[in-house]
Amino acid sequence: MTDRETTNMLVQYNYIHGNGDGILLCGFGYGTSVIRYNVLKDNAVPIPGYQKGQAGIYYVDLFGDSGKHYIYNNDFYNTRQYPKATFIGSAPGMNNTKDHAFVFNNNFFSTQDSPDLNPLVGRRVSYSHNNYFGGPLKPLDGEANALKDDPMFKGQLDTNPQFEDLAALKIANNSPLIGKGTAMELTGLNVAVATEDLFGVPISTNPSIGVSEPMNVAPAGTTPSSTSSSSTPSSSVATPAQSSSTISSSSSISSVPVDKSNRPMAKNRMAPFKVFAREHFYEYRKPTFKVTNRAKKVSKHTILIVVSVTKSANGFRRYQLSNGRFITTNSKFVKRLYFATKVSKLKVINHSGIFSYHSLKFLRQNRMKFYKYGSVLHIRKVVRYGLTTRLKLSNGSYITGNRLFIDHY
Numbered sequence: 001m002t003d004r005e006t007t008n009m010l011v012q013y014n015y016i017h018g019n020g021d022g023i024l025l026c027g028f029g030y031g032t033s034v035i036r037y038n039v040l041k042d043n044a045v046p047i048p049g050y051q052k053g054q055a056g057i058y059y060v061d062l063f064g065d066s067g068k069h070y071i072y073n074n075d076f077y078n079t080r081q082y083p084k085a086t087f088i089g090s091a092p093g094m095n096n097t098k099d100h101a102f103v104f105n106n107n108f109f110s111t112q113d114s115p116d117l118n119p120l121v122g123r124r125v126s127y128s129h130n131n132y133f134g135g136p137l138k139p140l141d142g143e144a145n146a147l148k149d150d151p152m153f154k155g156q157l158d159t160n161p162q163f164e165d166l167a168a169l170k171i172a173n174n175s176p177l178i179g180k181g182t183a184m185e186l187t188g189l190n191v192a193v194a195t196e197d198l199f200g201v202p203i204s205t206n207p208s209i210g211v212s213e214p215m216n217v218a219p220a221g222t223t224p225s226s227t228s229s230s231s232t233p234s235s236s237v238a239t240p241a242q243s244s245s246t247i248s249s250s251s252s253i254s255s256v257p258v259d260k261s262n263r264p265m266a267k268n269r270m271a272p273f274k275v276f277a278r279e280h281f282y283e284y285r286k287p288t289f290k291v292t293n294r295a296k297k298v299s300k301h302t303i304l305i306v307v308s309v310t311k312s313a314n315g316f317r318r319y320q321l322s323n324g325r326f327i328t329t330n331s332k333f334v335k336r337l338y339f340a341t342k343v344s345k346l347k348v349i350n351h352s353g354i355f356s357y358h359s360l361k362f363l364r365q366n367r368m369k370f371y372k373y374g375s376v377l378h379i380r381k382v383v384r385y386g387l388t389t390r391l392k393l394s395n396g397s398y399i400t401g402n403r404l405f406i407d408h409y
Helices: none
Strands: 009-012 015-017 023-027 032-036 039-041 058-064 068-072 075-078 086-090 101-104 107-110 125-128 131-133 269-277 281-284 294-298 303-311 317-321 326-328 334-336 345-348 354-357 367-371 376-385 388-393 398-400 406-408
Touching: 023 032, 075 086
Parallel strands: 009 032, 015 039, 023 058, 032 068, 039 075, 058 086, 068 101, 075 107, 101 125, 107 131
Antiparallel strands: 269 303, 269 334, 281 294, 281 326, 303 317, 317 326, 345 376, 345 406, 354 367, 354 398, 376 388, 388 398
């Protein structure tokens, strides 16, 4: 739930299941929320106090009289036969608000014939680039760029609400959903544009529909690698890449235009990597830093994606970010988030400790051993894993290469 009188609320990389209502967007007073890269499964179970046999109302409930809401690249997955249930509900107030809700790039899937799963539509709610498959699901009347295709999941979630292997929802490399989404821009929100899907795979310039990108698609501005990487669900917040485009009140797809002028420059490209802020500093619109070029203040520990290195007019090296802006390369202010070269020993600096895993996939069932804060670990090698790295220990297991969890001994 994103509650009233809140703004810039972000709900991402979650598995939400077995609730009477899934997510309530309570937009009163003011409110902005972004709901993305979540799996919402069977979120309309019977609730005590409802009429006999009646289920909950909505997987996502657009409720309130104000606020922009962006609901995109989620999987709405139904395995139950409901007498009454709706994937996305729109309260009457959404027809009167001056603001808008965008429901784009979502994958609506049902294994049952529940009659009322189709999303509701309001005057201020726009649908585009969604896929509908299974049972009676179908695109809304007049919806732009909608599909009604089998998503071609690599597996299928069973009917157990505790089922956790969401890797079943990865799409095959020949899925009809690949590249059929639209890039989202979050104008007016202090929320980063997502750079990875639910499984940690970089998002393409032309995103797919739903929570999964194919394994062999490179992120924007890079060329595909000859080897694909495995992936794992992420619990981290997306990196702070901010857009400069605008949103109008139109319900067509043109209401979310992409400003290509702020995209990273093509020259001096490299394999993207993540950095984090060691101190406060600024993003700039140009590589030559002037107060008039400042775009945004970056807080300590903010995570950013670097796509290229360039120089200012006076010869200073600058990192160019995935949002097209520039930051310092000074190690006093910014540092690579993941270890990229081998070190012999590291210690755990996360006060909650870390787990090691017997696979590069950091899933709960793959955990091997817990290492508490201060533990010293012997590193055998560094393994690149998408935009991250894994460190192989002397016992053959793997730990994160994230410097916010481990550091030099």
